[in-house]
Amino acid sequence: xxxxxxxxxxxxxxxxxxxxxxxxxxxxxxxxxxxxxxxxxxxxxxxxxxxxxxxxxxxxxxxxxxxxxxxxxxxxxxxxxxxxxxxxxxxxxxxxxxxxxxxxxxxxxxxxxxxxxxxxxxxxxxxxxxxxxxxxxxxxxxxxxxxxxxxxxxxxxxxxxxxxxxxxxxxxxxxxxxxxxxxxxxxxxxxxxxxxxxxxxxxxxxxxxxxxxxxxxxxxxxxxxxxxxxxxxxxxxxxxxxxxxxxxxxxxxxxxxxxxxxxxxxxxxxxxxxxxxxxxxxxxxxxxxxxxxxxxxxxxxxxxxxxxxxxxxxxxxxxxxxxxxxxxxxxxxxxxxxxxxxxxxxxxxxxxxxxxxxxxxxxxxxxxxxxxxxxxxxxxxxxxxxxxxxxxxxxxxxxxx
Numbered sequence: 373x374x375x376x377x378x379x380x381x382x383x384x385x386x387x388x389x390x391x392x393x394x395x396x397x398x399x400x401x402x403x404x405x406x407x408x409x410x411x412x413x414x415x416x417x418x419x420x421x422x423x424x425x426x427x428x429x430x431x432x433x434x435x436x437x438x439x440x441x442x443x444x445x446x447x448x449x450x451x452x453x454x455x456x457x458x459x460x461x462x463x464x465x466x467x468x469x470x471x472x473x474x475x476x477x478x479x480x481x482x483x484x485x486x487x488x489x490x491x492x493x494x495x496x497x498x499x500x501x502x503x504x505x506x507x508x509x510x511x512x513x514x515x516x517x518x519x520x521x522x523x524x525x526x527x528x529x530x531x532x533x534x535x536x537x538x539x540x541x542x543x544x545x546x547x548x549x550x551x552x553x554x555x556x557x558x559x560x561x562x563x564x565x566x567x568x569x570x571x572x573x574x575x576x577x578x579x580x581x582x583x584x585x586x587x588x589x590x591x592x593x594x595x596x597x598x599x600x601x602x603x604x605x606x607x608x609x610x611x612x613x614x615x616x617x618x619x620x621x622x623x624x625x626x627x628x629x630x631x632x633x634x635x636x637x638x639x640x641x642x643x644x645x646x647x648x649x650x651x652x653x654x655x656x657x658x659x660x661x662x663x664x665x666x667x668x669x670x671x672x673x674x675x676x677x678x679x680x681x682x683x684x685x686x687x688x689x690x691x692x693x694x695x696x697x698x699x700x701x702x703x704x705x706x707x708x709x710x711x712x713x714x715x716x717x718x719x720x721x722x723x724x725x726x727x728x729x730x731x732x733x734x735x736x737x738x739x740x741x742x743x744x745x746x747x748x749x750x751x752x753x754x755x756x757x758x759x760x761x762x763x764x765x766x767x768x769x770x771x772x773x
Contacts, residue, residue: 402521409433409756410515410524412506413531414442414497416742417730419486420464420749421530422495428757434522435495435530436515438502442490443483451560452584453479456576456650457743458612461620464489465746474612482742507703513725526725526756529702529713530749532732532740536698539691540668546689547674555581555692561588567687570676572668574598575646578692583652585690586660593663593684595676601649625744628737630717639733643712646694718752725759727752 409425411418414437422435439445455462460473462482467489471477477485490497505516506527515522537554546552551565555577561584569585571578574596586592602619604611628642629635657664666679675683697711706723708714713728717735720726729748730740738744 407524411435418530424753435497436501443486446483461743530729536696545671551688569688570686573692579652599646624737
């Protein structure tokens with residue numbers, strides 16, 4: 373629209389106001405809401421907590437999720453990804469996964485299942501809400517999302533410790549001609565340029581993507597020490613019907629827990645090491661032509677240098693080097709020197725009313741897995757109910773006295 377036409381649409385008083393210099397307005401105070409419980413994270417951990425809170429009743433809660441859609445953290449993973457577990461292990465409490473028991477769902481099917489789960493139980497999820505800060509004020513927890521503050525007596529941080537890509541600083545020294553991606557950004561082969569591909573990190577993500585790249589005919593290197601592998605194939609008869617139920621249902625869920633001596637013994641190493649290869653085996657990589665090399669130690673003349681001194685002339689590098697916890701928005705002294713939250717099976721004893729769910733080995737080896745998160749969520753909700761009941765009794769005594 374032309375300026376002259378615009379002027380005709382402005383009444384004289386409005387035009388005078390528009391042309392008069394205005395004093396800058398003070399920032400509007402953050403809008404405040406109060407809840408009994410705030411759940412931060414809308415993935416399988418947050419939805420599990422929401423399910424058990426809804427069944428417990430008697431309290432107002434909300435689930436905050438930074439994603440625009442429930443399940444987007446799954447949708448953003450590489451296109452060919454399938455879950456390592458069969459559908460019989462992929463359902464959350466109250467709603468089995470809608471597929472044959474021994475079917476291995478795709479990442480998009482898992483995402484859609486989580487979305488359907490939230491809708492089925494009418495869980496109060498707010499999407500597109502990114503938490504900027506969690507802190508205490510006047511004896512309550514405050515969750516800041518920028519323009520809004522939400523307060524509650526109890527808060528559950530329901531998310532994994534894998535939030536931000538972990539890439540070594542020397543990656544910035546690689547030649548600008550090399551395409552670099554983190555595994556969390558990789559979707560498919562179309563993102564890569566012609567030429568060889570180096571995958572840095574030999575865990576499950578590195579092995580899975582390396583196999584896909586090598587089968588496309590590209591020269592492929594996989595750098596890093598092998599984390600070992602489980603001695604069976606999950607998709608075969610013995611794996612589906614005997615070994616996977618034994619490992620997932622018994623070993624990971626009941627044997628390797630903080631309540632057993634063997635669980636307490638292995639937990640520290642499992643928290644800081646890549647898990648064993650599950651679907652892709654070392655033999656698969658060798659047959660497909662993946663070249664195993666030592667870890668990447670630095671950069672020389674714009675090219676990656678291996679620990680043994682060799683330089684690799686590659687066109688692409690995919691960093692399968694894990695992720696940082698991404699908990700810097702938690703403005704509370706609840707972290708150990710290694711950056712891990714201090715908790716007892718999810719209960720933060722130094723800050724009553726604060727809980728974690730979904731962390732690796734929170735209570736058991738299965739805690740960060742779909743089939744294991746429900747047990748942790750149910751236990752945390754029991755603690756929430758107990759604390760709310762105690763506070764209610766204290767409040768009644770104070771009012772009557």
